[in-house]
Amino acid sequence: NAGVTQTPKFRILKIGQSMTLQCTQDMNHNYMYWYRQDPGMGLKLIYYSVGAGITDKGEVPNGYNVSRSTTEDFPLRLELAAPSQTSVYFCASSYSVGTNQPQHFGDGTRLSIL
Amino acid sequence: GEDVEQSLFLSVREGDSSVINCTYTDSSSTYLYWYKQEPGAGLQLLTYIFSNMDMKQDQRLTVLLNKKDKHLSLRIADTQTGDSAIYFCAENCGGGATNKLIFGTGTLLAVQP
DSSP states (O other): OOOEEEEOSEEEEOTTOOEEEEEEESSOOSEEEEEEEOTTOOEEEEEEEEETTEEEEOSOOTTEEEOOSSSSBOOEEESSOOGGGOEEEEEEEESOSSSOOOOEEOOOEEEEEO | OOOEEEOSEEEEETTSOEEEEEEEOOTTOSEEEEEEEOTTSOEEEEEEEETTOSEEEETTEEEEEETTTTEEEEEESSOOGGGOEEEEEEEEESTTSSOEEEEOOOEEEEEEO
16 A cells, blocks of 8 residues: 655756646545645645545645646646745645544655756 | 644653643644654654543653643653654644644654664
8 A cells, every 4th residue: 555655756946947746645535735844844735635626725825736636646736936945845645534534644755946 | 823833852862751842822623643754754643632632642652732721742751763753743723624734843853872
């Protein structure tokens, strides 16, 4: 059981370039999340999805877009990369809410914008 | 808005107990969590506590919750070098409707042999 898989693990982008961070989970979880973790900081929620076809903004959505065409996949898109988007990005998923349904995290994508 | 605060660093000797503290602001949180992050890895759920509980024990881990003071702590008994990591507390917000988590800044636990 792979859990939450993120690709790539590392990436260096030039300012203005675009890229898609991939996230897939094989646990049939309804809820998926994207966070960014800046040095010495906690995780900030970028976007989340409560099911296929449904996405919503988190705390820091500016500069990002997401889609959720399937239950398994939740890609994060950067259209015009900026140095402020240098961070470690974590994808997470959970089955449900209401009772304790912990979020399962991927290993992260380390992104540098130069 | 919601805010979760932690001290940044804790150093202990192997075999001692570690206590990591956290304060939060959202009194409507139903669950509070402790996550562990090892270098280069994602976050791993360690334990959690429901908001109507004062204490939860899970092997070497003890979670204490003071809801009046909005204070959460994680005690690790007999701390080992393998416990060296960053520990994040998190509270769920949104009344449980979305399972959105607000994370603290993390506490780096360094265990000296």
